[in-house]
Amino acid sequence: MASARGPLLTIGQAAAYAGVTVRAVRHYHQIGLLAxxxxxxxxxxxxxxxxxxxxxRIRALAEAGVxxxxxxxxxxxxxxxLAEAVTEIDDNLQAEIARLEEHRHAVAQLATVDGLxxxxxxxxxxxxxxxxxxxxxMIRVERDGWLLIAASAPDAVVDWIAEKRASFDQPxxxxxxxxxxKAMECEPxxxxxxxVADQLADLFERYYEAFNQxxxxxxxxxxxxxxxxxxxxxxxxxxxxxHRLEQLLQERGWTNWNDVGPPQRIT
Amino acid sequence: MASARGPLLTIGQAAAYAGVTVRAVRHYHQIGLLAxxxxxxxxxxxxxxxxxxxxxRIRALAEAGVxxxxxxxxxxxxxxxLAEAVTEIDDNLQAEIARLEEHRHAVAQLATVDGLxxxxxxxxxxxxxxxxxxxxxMIRVERDGWLLIAASAPDAVVDWIAEKRASFDQPxxxxxxxxxxKAMECEPxxxxxxxVADQLADLFERYYEAFNQxxxxxxxxxxxxxxxxxxxxxxxxxxxxxHRLEQLLQERGWTNWNDVGPPQRIT
DNA sequence: TTGCTCCTCACGTCACGTGAGGTGGC
DNA sequence: TTGCTCCTCACGTCACGTGAGGTGGC
Numbered sequence: 120m121a122s123a124r125g126p127l128l129t130i131g132q133a134a135a136y137a138g139v140t141v142r143a144v145r146h147y148h149q150i151g152l153l154a155x156x157x158x159x160x161x162x163x164x165x166x167x168x169x170x171x172x173x174x175x176r177i178r179a180l181a182e183a184g185v186x187x188x189x190x191x192x193x194x195x196x197x198x199x200x201l202a203e204a205v206t207e208i209d210d211n212l213q214a215e216i217a218r219l220e221e222h223r224h225a226v227a228q229l230a231t232v233d234g235l236x237x238x239x240x241x242x243x244x245x246x247x248x249x250x251x252x253x254x255x256x257m258i259r260v261e262r263d264g265w266l267l268i269a270a271s272a273p274d275a276v277v278d279w280i281a282e283k284r285a286s287f288d289q290p291x292x293x294x295x296x297x298x299x300x301k302a303m304e305c306e307p308x309x310x311x312x313x314x315v316a317d318q319l320a321d322l323f324e325r326y327y328e329a330f331n332q333x334x335x336x337x338x339x340x341x342x343x344x345x346x347x348x349x350x351x352x353x354x355x356x357x358x359x360x361x362h363r364l365e366q367l368l369q370e371r372g373w374t375n376w377n378d379v380g381p382p383q384r385i386t
Numbered sequence: 387m388a389s390a391r392g393p394l395l396t397i398g399q400a401a402a403y404a405g406v407t408v409r410a411v412r413h414y415h416q417i418g419l420l421a422x423x424x425x426x427x428x429x430x431x432x433x434x435x436x437x438x439x440x441x442x443r444i445r446a447l448a449e450a451g452v453x454x455x456x457x458x459x460x461x462x463x464x465x466x467x468l469a470e471a472v473t474e475i476d477d478n479l480q481a482e483i484a485r486l487e488e489h490r491h492a493v494a495q496l497a498t499v500d501g502l503x504x505x506x507x508x509x510x511x512x513x514x515x516x517x518x519x520x521x522x523x524m525i526r527v528e529r530d531g532w533l534l535i536a537a538s539a540p541d542a543v544v545d546w547i548a549e550k551r552a553s554f555d556q557p558x559x560x561x562x563x564x565x566x567x568k569a570m571e572c573e574p575x576x577x578x579x580x581x582v583a584d585q586l587a588d589l590f591e592r593y594y595e596a597f598n599q600x601x602x603x604x605x606x607x608x609x610x611x612x613x614x615x616x617x618x619x620x621x622x623x624x625x626x627x628x629h630r631l632e633q634l635l636q637e638r639g640w641t642n643w644n645d646v647g648p649p650q651r652i653t
Numbered sequence: 654t655t656g657c658t659c660c661t662c663a664c665g666t667c668a669c670g671t672g673a674g675g676t677g678g679c
Numbered sequence: 680t681t682g683c684t685c686c687t688c689a690c691g692t693c694a695c696g697t698g699a700g701g702t703g704g705c
Contacts, residue, residue, distance in 0.1 A: 131684065136537060141685090146669055161677050163685055168616040172530050175537050179496065179503035183489045187668070198498050205493055212490050216483055222450045223479050229446065230472045232465050236446035263439050270403060270442050349435040398658065408659090413695055428703050430659055454694070 127165035137174040147177060152191050183208060184215075233262055240280050241265045247284060251293050257300045264350050271346040295322060307363040316367035323373050327384070394432035404441040414444060419458050450475060451482075500529055507547050508532045514551060518560050524567045531617050538613040562589060574630040583634035590640050594651070 147153035228234040233242040414420035447457045500509040
């Protein structure tokens with residue numbers, strides 16, 4: 120039994136000594152982690168060396184990220200039990216550090232609005248579209264589409280965006296996107312939409328010819344139906360003109376026009 | 387205005403798509419972070435592509451450790467504002483990682499019971515005492531004393547422990563500690579205590595002679611009064627015998643005997 | 654019909670923070 | 680007397696988790 124001799128610290132002094140807040144000390148009392156000291160005549164808690172030592176040890180464990188519910192048990196642990204627990208705690212710390220490092224990468228890519236939840240390659244692709252003078256509206260439609268694709272097929276998105284990007288080496292693709300941009304502003308009965316539909320059907324035709332009726336990529340490019348439907352809904356929802364354009368394309372014998380995978384000829 | 391066309395996902399499907407829990411989605415609605423979608427005839431929420439995209443973006447920020455209260459503002463932010471915020475978020479992440487790395491070090495040293503809140507050098511010192519066959523009780527008194535010292539003078543403790551450790555090169559110091567250990571078990575009136583007091587007084591005498599009345603270290607070795615008083619209380623509280631030994635030493639002309647700093651000759 | 658999802662309260666979690674209202678110590 | 684510390688409730692924080700009790704969809 121340690122005697123009550125020695126300096127008796129107030130809760131504020133004990134807390135300052137151990138480097139914790141007064142409220143934290145009271146909390147440790149409340150949950151039974153730290154024994155309540157005796158009170159003085161005024162009802163103030165008075166701490167002796169033993170209490171302060173226990174408080175320092177509690178803090179050492181708590182600061183290391185050990186939940187208070189485990190601190191109690193570790194304070195009483197043997198060297199072997201403690202060593203085992205320490206291994207586990209260190210594993211947790213390492214995992215947490217790895218998690219944060221990952222987030223640092225994610226955050227770095229998030230430096231631009233486009234980068235929110237998108238890989239750098241997609242953000243670069245969107246910048247390429249911008250460099251062609253395409254409207255913010257167009258960029259947003261593309262970005263949202265690729266967000267959905269990235270969420271449903273995170274492993275494939277980088278390959279797909281590379282293919283998509285390469286297609287912009289052809290000046291007629293760039294030209295088509297500019298027309299598509301204008302088309303989004305049209306009324307559904309604007310004759311310009313027929314012009315764009317013709318241009319797109321022509322592109323599809325040449326695309327199939329170039330690959331001898333054997334376009335690269337499977338007809339199902341790896342996206343589930345839900346995602347494809349959401350992509351369509353997103354693109355079509357932009358304006359009634361887009362909906363009309365889809366109809367005009369079907370009249371010309373083409374369907375399944377979306378951001379990934381080849382179009383399909385209606386047979 | 388995006389149309390309500392496209393596949394309408396249930397809350398469970400939308401949550402799974404974005405990689406969050408159903409409860410999290412409801413929570414985002416509750417705090418106004420994510421707009422409530424329309425309901426179907428049964429009162430079920432039905433999500434369209436726009437909702438899912440917003441959900442993915444919320445998740446991207448939240449997972450990076452951004453508090454939800456800031457997520458709302460960042461979703462609407464410009465590229466410049468976002469870049470600024472990202473710098474800050476990354477600073478926070480780096481600080482957090484550094485904090486965890488520190489804790490990994492602390493935890494590594496905590497692998498043994500002695501290491502709880504004590505630097506490795508002190509734990510090594512305690513092991514040295516153990517190798518001399520000193521009792522667990524003695525080790526505990528020493529450990530608690532050094533815990534108090536480490537808490538009040540963390541920068542100096544390594545130097546002090548090195549001095550203390552070096553003193554054990556002298557066989558008579560080791561011999562004295564063994565006697566001190568036995569003395570702790572004594573009744574206060576045991577004549578063995580007088581023997582130990584004589585031995586300690588002799589050690590002090592030779593210590594002063596060796597340094598020509600000019601012992602190293604200031605009379606006040608850098609510890610505040612509170613700590614010194616707690617150290618005394620801790621050591622004296624162990625047993626009445628220790629208290630008696632202190633008295634016997636005073637009779638022999640010595641005071642201020644504790645773990646750090648030189649003893650003082652009563653003038 | 655069974656099992657799964659959906660709904661809305663509403664309390665629980667974790668480690669304290671933060672007043673609210675009052676008293677003691679220098 | 681003033682300002683600071685101490686006391687005990689007790690609600691607030693943060694981002695949901697977890698039943699409780701009930702209904703809808705395949």
